Amino acid sequence: MAGSLLFSVAETFIGKLTSRLLEEASLALGVYDDLRRIKDTSSLIKAVLLDAEQKQWQNNELREWLRQIKCVFYDAEDVIDDFECEALRLQVVNTSGSIRRKVRHYFSSSNPLAYRLKMAHQIKDINARLTKVAADRHNFGLQNNYSDTRIVQKRELTHSHIIESDVIGREHDKQIIIDLLLQDGDDKSLSVIPIVGMGGMGKTTLAKSVFNDERLGEAFQKKMWVCVSHDFELKHLLVKILNSASDSSPSENIQNFDTEQLQNNLRNTLADQKFLLVLDDVWNENRVKWEELKDLIQVCAKGSKVLVTTRNHATADMMSTNTSHILEGLSQKDSLSVFVKWAFKEGEDKKHPKLMEVGKDIVQKCGGLPLAIRTLGSSLFLKFDIKEWKFVKDSEIWNLPQKDDGILPAIKLSYDQLPSYLKRCFACFSLFEKSSVLIDVEATAFWDALGFLPTPKQGENSGDIGKQLLHELWSRSFVQYFRDVGGSFLFELHDLVHDLALYVARDDFQRLNFQYENIRENVRHLSVLQNDLLNQISIPIGLRTIIFPDGANSTPFLNNCLSRCKYLRLLKINNSRYKNLPRSIGKLKHLRCLELVSNEELERLPDSVCKLQNLQTLELTDCQKLQKLPNGIGNLIKLQELRITTKQFNFPEELAKLSSLEILEFSSCDNLMFSFEGIQFPKLKFLCFSYCGNLKSLPFHIIPNIETLIIIDCNMVILSMGDNNNQIPNLKLKFLSLVSLPQLVTFPQWFQGCANTLHSLSIENCENLEELPNWLLTFISLKNLIIENCPKLISLPEDVHHLPNLEGLAMKDCPELYRRYQPEVGQDWCKISHIKEVIVELQETED
Structure with missing residues (x-):
């Protein structure tokens, strides 16, 4: 498995070597020729990787060679990324503070001569290592293949006969x-x-x-x-x-x-x-x-x-x-029938009730997939030792004996067909819990932090690329229940597809679940599932990802992790019991994603967090005791996603420096009152306020570029701009969600500005909303309209049937709307009956 993700690793690394930033830095350090040789040598290695991957199973030496290559590429990527870290640091130094502060900051952080010598030495070392492993490729008779057009194992030809x-x-x-x-x-x-x-x-x-x-x-x-x-x-x-x-x-x-x-x-x-x-x-x-x-x-x-x-x-x-x-999975009842057919001779299941109890659990793990049920059932045919049945129940399906027509070849065939850039993205799912409902922004943040995303084209951002990749995985049946919830996508993985992710990712990714389980050699991405494991494991220094377990509270483990894992790209410490984080976190200069969600005891973040100039995602949602954001947050010049819960009254003006910000969410910020005056956020696409009890107005000056606007349970917010300035022309809003807003009686006029762009409108629990305006009929792009628990809303606009692109309409727990638009019998049902998907529901109340 050493080479299963290696082609993509090589592609990513070679892509980094072509950047202008690296070219300029290499000239300054006198290592331009060395880097050019590294690129040429890497291309020679990449050309034979696809052939080597297919042949490694018959050759242990070849498998070891691939393992060595992967180690060199990862180490080389760390060195190359160091250039970007230094360039970003100098960019911040040159744009903040007085000249004296700049000079002091620069020389206290890095000695330029020492840095130059260190980097030149590391580049030459990487060059020598790559040259050596490249020369060894001639020992294996490998064929060149410069693009990922691999020949995959084909399934047996089918016929039409059936019983x-x-x-x-x-x-x-x-x-x-x-x-x-x-x-x-x-x-x-x-x-x-x-x-x-x-x-x-x-x-x-x-x-x-x-x-x-x-x-x-x-x-x-x-x-x-x-x-x-x-x-x-x-x-x-x-x-x-x-x-x-x-x-x-x-x-x-x-x-x-x-x-x-x-x-x-x-x-x-x-x-x-x-x-x-x-x-x-x-x-x-x-x-x-x-x-x-x-x-x-x-x-x-x-x-x-x-x-x-x-x-x-x-x-x-x-x-x-x-x-x-x-075609979806079989029901539990039908699944059990299939299992019985393949595991027993006819009628024999009645003689083995204890085996059947275990069999029900085996069927459960198959998730309704007929081939998996048949495979496991057949493997137990004429076996009546309950230990064998329990072994099958407790084992990952990939670790069980497989035949050519079994579940592993059938599903892995789809994986083998994936382009290389999707393979690592798919492998990343192995870090998530099985049966989880996932959201696109979290998957994209992970992929982006780990360098798995292809380079965006002009006008695209990482979020756009992430959605495209998820849609491609859905198209290839790797994710299911893929649904648009307005600006974001929710999706799930079939349990066996998740098992496949664990299988194909097992060299690079590991979920540590059991006491005395060893961390595999060369693992780069680690998720620890049990809190009591933290003080029992030795952390590999090459980790790029570490996910802490819920309830984590081991300070020694945290300090050890931050001191040893200097190449971390992704650090996730959710639901922990830490009151603060050590200052040493500021040394993780490669860190791109820091998730600190639902840390209810967390009171402060060290200001050193703001030295993380590579940081792209900072998640602080539901940190109820967090007093304020760290000083210097404006130094996070690559930050794209910021989600905050804090007690802070006045937010720092430094937020205006976050020119790369695309996603901004304030949640349970009860003291949030300011209007972001003077802050533009030129790239901001997603803005959310939820449970901000003192928020009274919106930052209208930054709304024109927003594509998704969500406002939830902000009791004092007034959406109107006032009589003298009630229009914002040419809005870009695509999704608008208004939830639990008692001040909302009529729609503000400025919403008309998104008539050409809005495709999803959701209005929920707005108890005082009395009408929808007739100008809503000018919303030519509107595809989905959701209205829930708005008791004073009497009707839809009279000519709602003229909305040209409306595909989905849901009206739930709105008594008057239910009476008028009840399917088949409501007086205005005929006005909406043509819509592709209509839901009109009224929850029954108890007498």
Whole structure:
């Protein structure tokens, strides 16, 4: 596993070597030629990494070579990052304080001559180490491959035969697909219906069951089954379709036909035939290839259908002419039925009630995934020792014996297909708790801090890139329940996908859970799950990530961590019992993400925190006793995300220096009263005030660039700007959420400025809101409108049905709205019935 993430490590490192900042610094230090050689040598190593990764399993020496390379690359990256740290430090020194203070700060922090000698020595050392390991590549007969176009292990080709009794729990899904197939088709276009789901979900089994249903035999003159897999070359597909379309062996060897002969033969075979074509296990995302095939088979009779199975939502969207059918996990009851079928001979489960109790727990860990249930059930067939069953129950599924058709090859196949930049992002999920509901901003903060994000294009920021990567992981069925909650995305991982993350990440990432468990050699990212482990472990000095357990209170461990782990990029100490942090935290000059959420005893932060010029994320939410922000916070010139809970009255003017800030949240800041006068925050996109009881007005001068505005339970805030200045033209707001605001009676006029941009509006628990303005109908981009517990709101604007892009409307616990818009019976139901998703609910009250 030494090379599983190495290609991405190499790409990131080489990318750093091309920066202008590094070029200027290397010239100043006299190491320009050394750095150029490092880049050339790194490129030579990178060229053979993909081949080495595939061959390492048969060669222990090759695996050790990859481990050495990874160590050199990580050490080299630390050295290169040191240049950026020094450059940022000098930037702060040169823009703050008097000349005397600048000089004193500079020479107290760094001796320039000593720094130059140290860095030159480290660069030359890295150059020598890389040169040595690069020379060793010739010992392994490795092939060059300069881009991540690896050949992945393919699954076995499928066929259409099935024993119907093997299909359990898919009756409802089957009926939906059959209904879609039997619908009348369009004369002009071929109807394509995709079944989408993660590997092992049973897409092929469902397609087989549908394909063999008698009703379809009567409806279609010809049925064809083609297993596509990774081969979407036109000629090969034409051969497969023709072979499947033939009722007997072809009279000629069509394998020798050229493409022109094949397409003529196929068009003649399908002409005026009403057919069903199943394309099983499609991975192709190239629309040109699909359109080329579709054009050739559209000679069919009206009503012909193509049924597609794929793991990829992007593939389904490209091919579909209907809504995709998302295949989800089996119910617990059906899962148990599948398990019993594979673990016992018929009726034998009744003889082993104790095994069945353990079996229920085994089924639970499979998360409704049919292939996983079948794999574990089959592994226990004819085994009646309860110890063996408990071993399976308590083991990670990846540590159990695997066959070629087991769950590990099935799911890992999807992982192998990921581009290298997504592999490390996916591996990062191993640090999160299983079954957690995650949010995009936290995942993005982690990826950004660890250097996993690709370089943003012009006009993009790290948040944009993070959302794109998450959407790609969703498209490839790695995350589920992916949903937009306005400006942010929530998502989850199937338990077995989380297990896959643990498996593929195990060299670099570790979750320490048990007493006497050893920290693996060369681990870079560590999460400690139990508080009592803190005083029992020795911390590796090369750590880049450390996540403390809830309830952490070991001061010796904290001090040891801060003194030893000088290359930390991410430090997460949530729900701890520390009252303060040591000044030595200011020495973590590589730190990019500092999370200190829900530390209810934390009273102060040392001012040395403001020496962390690389810091991008600072999380201080729910630190109820925190007296104030540290002095010098304006020195955090790379800070992008700041979330605060504090007792502070007057916030420092230094906040105006945070010109990189994109996310700003004040939570439970009861003393927050000021209006941010003189502060612009030019890059700010997300602004949130929650539970700030004394906040009376909004900072209107910074709102024009905001894309997400959230105001929750700020009882005194007045949203109106006043009569003389009630317009803010050309707002960029995309998401607006107003929750528990008793002062809100009517909508302020200035909201009209976002008529062209707002796509989500959420209004909750605004007990005095009486009306929505008619100008809301000018909101041409509005897609989602949520209104909850607004009892005085009598109706929606009269012409609400004229909102051109409204796709979702939810009205909950609003008695008057429920009466008027109740589905089917409300007097104004007809005005909203056309909307794609409508929810109108009223909670029943007790008598």
